[in-house]
Amino acid sequence: MTLPLIAPMLATPGTLPPAAQDARWAYETKQDGQRAVIYLPGDGSLVLRARSGEEITAAYPELGPLGAALGGTPAVLDGEVLALDEHGRSDFQLLQARMGLAHAPARAARKAAEAPVHLAVFDVMHLAGRSLLRLPYRRRRVLLEELALQGPYWSTPRALFGHGEEALAATREHGLEGLVCKRLDSLYEPGVRSRNWIKIRNMxxxxxxxxxxxxxxxxxxxxxxxxxxxxxxxxxxxxxxxxxxxxxxxxxxxxxxxxxxxxxxxxxxxxxxxxxxxxxxxxxxxxxxxxxxxxxxxxxxxxxxxxxxxxxxxxxxxxxxxxxxx
Incomplete structure (x- = not known):
């Protein structure tokens, strides 16, 4: 199946939503990696594209088996490629050694064997021939979790509904990069830096x-x-x-x-x-x-x-x- 090219939606820097609106938002851990749109045609193959649209599939050969994870169901997913340190936290410096290897598959394969990356999947924009761009985040999140994408080098990290202050405090306590706040009723806006997604960096x-x-x-x-x-x-x-x-x-x-x-x-x-x-x-x-x-x-x-x-x-x-x- 020919899948539509979709530019990733971008978050706007900001602060936590007001406490009175907390229940209208979901909170996800902000990861320090390389943004990737994942194309699964349903034939067992996989294509990864960076935020710029450049194809980066060959840089991360260990993610290849994800192409068969949904069987014959085609999908377009949104996620972040991470390199994890010994504590399981994303380390951008480690990832930099992999990001430039899209045109060096032999070196990428050696690196993948030494220190495989991990793909965190956090959205689904197209599924089984149907565009999900006009569905609210809450509904897309349900559909994403139903896909049960958990594998050796990929996962679907949990989103927390409400409790923003606690979520932000937890990222600080564990030394994580920050938090992304997403309105539950927000649509997916390709290529747009939207106020419906707010990113908070722990500085x-x-x-x-x-x-x-x-x-x-x-x-x-x-x-x-x-x-x-x-x-x-x-x-x-x-x-x-x-x-x-x-x-x-x-x-x-x-x-x-x-x-x-x-x-x-x-x-x-x-x-x-x-x-x-x-x-x-x-x-x-x-x-x-x-x-x-x-x-x-x-x-x-x-x-x-x-x-x-x-x-x-x-x-x-x-x-x-x-x-x-x-």
Whole structure:
């Protein structure tokens, strides 16, 4: 059967729905992986497409048997390809080693044997020749769970109806990326970033020491486009990433003046990061940033600027790498 190409529906960043509306929403764990639309023609085959529409089937050969999971029933599903760490949590850094292998099937097969991925399925948009796009989420969810998609490398994670505060607290307690809130009456809107789906990222705040900056472009010419930040570890300043968002225009201009006053030709980071075009500064300014997760090497993922901490010197701040990353 020829299945329709369907672009995935996207969530809008936001906060929990008001408590008075809580019962009108379902809550799913936000996973840190690669979004995938799964096409099952009903002949035992399977096609995976990324959010961009690119076919990525060959990158994940271990998911091939899913093609026969529904027998002869054709379907289009929505899900997320995950690489799980030793604690069963999604680890985007692990997944990156697999994401570029769609055109290297031999390498993908070796990687699949070493560390297989897991597919979390959370929606169904087409089933048995019928479009489900105009059905409400609640009904689509029932149909999805009736498919009983549980296998060695795929599953249908549970959705919680109501109890949003408890669901969000649980993701924080277990160190998960966040929560996706979905209106029970929402239709599936292909390719649309909809307010009917709200994503909440669990962000962690941390003190960092500024060691350099990268020039901005366009309207930011002459101003820092990003600051390069680090944390102390074993007597040295370790680079943990670049932060380029979170400032107002006035804050960026103020920071530019402070950075120019602390300019130096010596990189304060050890080891020196690969950051072409960087301007180094003496590591005297402390800032607070927030981020979603860390890579295994301690780099901050999705960092954004919160504020400068002029009340703190580097020695007084808590800008130290966690012990397991030193």
């Amino acid at each position: 962690t705040g941390v003190d960092v020491i500024i060691g350099g900056w990268l020039p901005g472009k366009g309207r930011l010419t002459g101003l820092p486009g990003a600051v390069l930040v680090g944390q102390r570890a074993a007597g040295r300043l370790r680079y943990v990433g670049g932060v380029g968002t979170g400032w107002s225009e006035a804050e960026r201009e103020q920071l530019a003046e402070l950075l120019r006053a602390d300019a130096t030709d010596v990189c304060p980071f050890d080891p020196v990061p690969r950051t072409p075009g960087a301007h180094w500064v003496r590591p005297r300014l402390v800032g607070e940033v927030r981020y979603s997760t860390r890579t295994r090497s301690g780099m901050l993922r999705q960092p954004s600027w919160l504020r400068l901490r002029p009340d703190l010197t580097p020695e007084e701040s808590s800008a130290d790498l966690p012990g397991d990353l030193v």
